[in-house]
Amino acid sequence: MTASEIPWVELAISLPLIGAVVTGRIRDPRRAFQAGVAFTGLTLALSIAAMIVFFTGTPYYSLQERLLGSAMFRLDELNAPLLPLVALLHFLTCVATPRSKMRRFSVGWSLTSESIRLAIFACQYPPLLLALLVLCVLPPVMELRNRREPVRAYAIHMALFVVLLIGGGAGLQLSGKGAFAGWASAAMMLAILLRCGMAPTHTWLIDWLERASFGNAILFVTPLTGMYAAVRLVLPVAPDWVLNTIGLASLVTTVYAAGMALIQNDARRFFAYFFLSQASIVLIGLELHTPAALAGSLSMWISSSLSLTGFGLTLRALEARIGRVDLTRFHGLYRRTPSLAIAFMITGLACVGFPGTLGFVAAELIVDGAVVADPVVGLGVVLATALNGMAVVRVYLLLFTGADEPSTLSLIMGPRERFAILTVLALVIGGGLYPMPGVASRDRVARTILAERAVTVPGAAVPAAGH
Amino acid sequence: MNIESLMTDVCGPLVLLAPTVLFAILGGLTLTGRPLPEKLINRMCISAGSLGFVASLLMLGLMLAGHSRHVAIEFGEWIHLPNFHLNVKFVFDRLSVPLAILSFLLCSTIGSFATRYLHREPGYQRFFVLLSLFMAGMVIASVAGTVETLFTGWEFVGLSSALLVAFFQERPAPARNAFRVWVVYRISDAALLLAAVALHHLTGEGDFDRALGGGPWPEGVTPLSAYNSLIVGSLLLFAAAGKSALVPFSGWLPRAMEGPTPSSAVFYGALSVHLGAFLLLRVSPLLDQSLILCVLVTALGLATSVYAYLAGAVQTDIKSALSFASLSQVGLIVAEIGVGFRYLALIHLLGHACLRTLQFLRAPSLLADFNSLENAIGQRLPSVDRGRWLSTRAYRFALARGFLDALLLRLVVTPFVQTFRWCDRQERRWAAWLAGPGAESRSKPEEWS
Numbered sequence: 001m002t003a004s005e006i007p008w009v010e011l012a013i014s015l016p017l018i019g020a021v022v023t024g025r026i027r028d029p030r031r032a033f034q035a036g037v038a039f040t041g042l043t044l045a046l047s048i049a050a051m052i053v054f055f056t057g058t059p060y061y062s063l064q065e066r067l068l069g070s071a072m073f074r075l076d077e078l079n080a081p082l083l084p085l086v087a088l089l090h091f092l093t094c095v096a097t098p099r100s101k102m103r104r105f106s107v108g109w110s111l112t113s114e115s116i117r118l119a120i121f122a123c124q125y126p127p128l129l130l131a132l133l134v135l136c137v138l139p140p141v142m143e144l145r146n147r148r149e150p151v152r153a154y155a156i157h158m159a160l161f162v163v164l165l166i167g168g169g170a171g172l173q174l175s176g177k178g179a180f181a182g183w184a185s186a187a188m189m190l191a192i193l194l195r196c197g198m199a200p201t202h203t204w205l206i207d208w209l210e211r212a213s214f215g216n217a218i219l220f221v222t223p224l225t226g227m228y229a230a231v232r233l234v235l236p237v238a239p240d241w242v243l244n245t246i247g248l249a250s251l252v253t254t255v256y257a258a259g260m261a262l263i264q265n266d267a268r269r270f271f272a273y274f275f276l277s278q279a280s281i282v283l284i285g286l287e288l289h290t291p292a293a294l295a296g297s298l299s300m301w302i303s304s305s306l307s308l309t310g311f312g313l314t315l316r317a318l319e320a321r322i323g324r325v326d327l328t329r330f331h332g333l334y335r336r337t338p339s340l341a342i343a344f345m346i347t348g349l350a351c352v353g354f355p356g357t358l359g360f361v362a363a364e365l366i367v368d369g370a371v372v373a374d375p376v377v378g379l380g381v382v383l384a385t386a387l388n389g390m391a392v393v394r395v396y397l398l399l400f401t402g403a404d405e406p407s408t409l410s411l412i413m414g415p416r417e418r419f420a421i422l423t424v425l426a427l428v429i430g431g432g433l434y435p436m437p438g439v440a441s442r443d444r445v446a447r448t449i450l451a452e453r454a455v456t457v458p459g460a461a462v463p464a465a466g467h
Numbered sequence: 468m469n470i471e472s473l474m475t476d477v478c479g480p481l482v483l484l485a486p487t488v489l490f491a492i493l494g495g496l497t498l499t500g501r502p503l504p505e506k507l508i509n510r511m512c513i514s515a516g517s518l519g520f521v522a523s524l525l526m527l528g529l530m531l532a533g534h535s536r537h538v539a540i541e542f543g544e545w546i547h548l549p550n551f552h553l554n555v556k557f558v559f560d561r562l563s564v565p566l567a568i569l570s571f572l573l574c575s576t577i578g579s580f581a582t583r584y585l586h587r588e589p590g591y592q593r594f595f596v597l598l599s600l601f602m603a604g605m606v607i608a609s610v611a612g613t614v615e616t617l618f619t620g621w622e623f624v625g626l627s628s629a630l631l632v633a634f635f636q637e638r639p640a641p642a643r644n645a646f647r648v649w650v651v652y653r654i655s656d657a658a659l660l661l662a663a664v665a666l667h668h669l670t671g672e673g674d675f676d677r678a679l680g681g682g683p684w685p686e687g688v689t690p691l692s693a694y695n696s697l698i699v700g701s702l703l704l705f706a707a708a709g710k711s712a713l714v715p716f717s718g719w720l721p722r723a724m725e726g727p728t729p730s731s732a733v734f735y736g737a738l739s740v741h742l743g744a745f746l747l748l749r750v751s752p753l754l755d756q757s758l759i760l761c762v763l764v765t766a767l768g769l770a771t772s773v774y775a776y777l778a779g780a781v782q783t784d785i786k787s788a789l790s791f792a793s794l795s796q797v798g799l800i801v802a803e804i805g806v807g808f809r810y811l812a813l814i815h816l817l818g819h820a821c822l823r824t825l826q827f828l829r830a831p832s833l834l835a836d837f838n839s840l841e842n843a844i845g846q847r848l849p850s851v852d853r854g855r856w857l858s859t860r861a862y863r864f865a866l867a868r869g870f871l872d873a874l875l876l877r878l879v880v881t882p883f884v885q886t887f888r889w890c891d892r893q894e895r896r897w898a899a900w901l902a903g904p905g906a907e908s909r910s911k912p913e914e915w916s
Contacts (some may be wrong), residue, residue: 001852007628029698030659064531083583086899150902150903152901152902152903153898153901153902183795191587192909203894203897203898206894206898207898207901207902228559228570256890259883259886259890260887260890260891260894262887263887263891264885266540279897291548291550291815292548292550292551294489294635295548295551315516332636332637334636335589338497338500338593339497339498339499339500342497343496343498346498347553351628352625353622354622355618355619356619360619361546361553363547364553364615364664365551367660367661367664368551368664368668369665369667370666371661371664372668374778378664379661382657382660383657385657385660385743386653386654386656386657387653389653389656390649390650393629393645393646393649394646397633397645398642398645400636401633401636401639401641401642401645402638402639402642403637403638404639412500413500422499424496425498435545435546436545436547438544438548439548440548441550443549
């Protein structure tokens with residue numbers, strides 16, 4: 001059997017589901033956790049294999065084509081690197097779970113969510129993608145219920161999301177380019193804005209990140225599933241005004257959330273607003289719909305997902321040591337855990353596109369595209385990144401400087417946490433030093449998307465061949 | 468091997484690699500939690516500094532020998548998309564080489580000084596990691612051939628500065644002051660990023676040779692129009708004002724003195740505080756294109772100089788007095804740039820940096836010497852009437868450091884914080900209402916620190 005005869009994508013999607021069933025039968029949390037690490041690791045290996053097979057141009061075997069006649073889950077240049085990214089985020093989050101959190105971090109639900117998320121990111125068939133997006137909102141409900149936290153805020157927002165998504169999807173399918181297409185696009189746009197947590201519909205996201213277990217909370221938001229839905233469902237068909245509205249909402253959200261992140265007194269809420277601000281910048285690239293801005297947006301997607309997960313993992317590691325982290329006083333943790341302090345600083349700055357990190361080029365591309373398209377958007381993006389940079393250093397100073405509290409408890413990172421965080425740092429810095437392959441791939445994707453859009457949307461700009 | 472290849476293949480790369488490799492090694496080992504012996508850290512720092520110093524001196528010698536005024540080293544296109552390019556390019560000319568030599572010289576001197584000054588200090592390794600980051604940032608910014616490369620060095624310098632202000636991290640005051648410094652730096656970074664993007668957009672790339680004219684510094688003629696030069700130049704002036712503590716951003720400079728004396732010397736006496744002036748020197752062809760920009764630069768420089776002179780006249784501690792004295796000279800250097808004396812400004816910058824470093828490093832032992840002197844003569848030394856010649860109003864103005872901090876606090880910071888805190892309260896109410904009765908937020912709104 002050769003590599004091309006193995007259905008990598010199908011295996012990568014189904015393996016976490018098998019893992020969820022297996023770990024669900026294990027009573028001992030430690031053994032369940034070990035099994036979880038094994039399953040997420042294997043899934044990562046499978047998704048990397050799928051990506052390699054795709055990029056090497058090897059014709060690959062599709063079980064779906066054989067059984068159903070067409071492949072609904074398949075890779076193209078857009079999602080080929082996203083699948084390993086999602087698998088990596090799950091693997092690292094699972095690996096970095098400290099022993100004290102093993103009982104609270106539900107491995108079974110995490111694996112189930114991973115399978116759904118991988119299916120979403122591999123799916124190219126719109127009706128199935130809609131169904132999976134609806135399915136994806138369910139595990140958080142179980143998570144909140146298990147933790148005896150109120151579900152209502154999340155449920156209200158997600159119910160609205162599901163109604164708008166299905167309504168918009170059905171409208172687009174039925175009306176095609178007819179009179180209802182505009183309304184259907186608007187409904188779809190609102191669904192995407194809701195799912196991405198754009199202001200003023202971001203309450204659920206803050207609430208979720210505040211109440212869920214940090215690991216699952218990070219995993220639900222950092223892959224930016226809403227962005228994938230926007231690129232697959234909205235961008236190819238939506239008229240310009242829909243994209244402009246998404247861009248405007250994202251611009252307002254990024255600046256507003258950056259300001260909010262700067263004044264928070266709780267680390268979870270800080271992370272929530274910080275995440276929201278950075279995620280909004282990714283969406284801004286959609287509005288500009290120029291090749292450079294869209295390539296920047298797609299590059300920023302990968303760098304933000306990775307950096308924000310790394311940043312979240314460092315905060316989670318701190319929470320595991322000192323409990324809920326309040327930001328009203330100096331904690332003085334540097335002396336007891338210097339590596340964590342450095343990791344916090346690097347991942348935080350990587351999120352805001354500090355030079356030498358993966359986000360730098362992406363930020364340059366977005367800002368460049370924004371300034372060309374509309375200087376106000378460019379100014380907004382630069383302002384938001386400046387505020388986010390301030391917020392990162394403010395929280396760093398509050399956490400790691402100040403008088404050290406005498407304690408016999410060791411706060412040094414464990415080997416698993418160290419491995420996870422160093423992996424993120426290696427990717428963030430390595431990608432920052434050698435960004436060309438990734439950026440070139442995203443540029444090709446951007447041009448393909450815009451070319452498709454030029455065919456389907458009357459009056460949409462055709463990407464120039466370059467100069 | 469001819470002179471050309473010796474410059475581009477050996478000296479140039481060595482100048483860049485020496486501090487970068489040092490930072491990579493020290494930073495990597497610190498990240499993996501490996502403490503290094505003080506002697507080893509010191510040797511590494513001095514070796515890298517000396518290597519870079521010798522390489523940059525050799526570069527200068529070869530340039531003089533080969534009658535070359537402009538040596539460009541290109542590491543290829545870092546990003547090459549159909550409509551977006553980012554080049555990694557470094558330029559050695561009459562402006563960059565002296566500053567690179569100065570950076571290596573002063574960083575090595577400070578490294579050597581700090582070996583004894585910070586002996587057995589818990590943050591010894593951290594200090595040298597940040598010093599190496601600073602050295603890398605200064606050298607990259609000095610020899611940058613594109614605005615993006617300059618931005619990279621600029622950011623490294625800013626981050627290391629802010630973190631070194633918070634070096635004595637057991638006390639909250641250094642951390643608070645470090646945050647203030649960082650806020651001003653971020654605002655200045657934002658202006659520089661916008662200028663970089665505007666330059667990139669207007670000229671097609673961020674290459675200084677193209678944006679500022681191909682001639683050797685300072686003889687380039689920019690292809691930008693007077694209006695565009697004014698726009699880009701104003702953004703760059705804003706960035707320079709933040710970095711060099713020009714009015715109205717001067718308030719952070721005395722706050723930055725919370726850091727250890729060696730870092731105060733090299734950052735705020737010598738190198739970092741001059742980076743804004745260096746930026747203006749680098750983009751001087753833009754100034755030549757716009758008279759309004761020249762007037763703005765000169766006015767800002769003079770205003771800063773007068774302000775710093777007044778504020779410095781009433782300072783009672785030596786580091787604050789030195790910082791304002793330093794600022795007063797930086798203001799003059801900026802004014803010189805504005806009126807077109809580029810070489811004078813460069814010589815002024817180099818001389819001032821060396822003198823001020825010496826004064827800062829001498830400051831702690833000077834105080835000890837004064838104490839010994841007073842003990843020997845058995846009485847206090849005659850006091851200096853600091854600022855008594857000022858009128859009451861001017862004295863108050865000087866003592867309150869021109870009310871600049873208070874003004875920024877009242878006009879910018881307080882409204883910003885109050886607005887967002889109000890939003891936060893409203894959001895919490897809305898979230899509580901949505902969550903239903905009995906559900907409480909996991910965190911409480913409290914005072915902003």
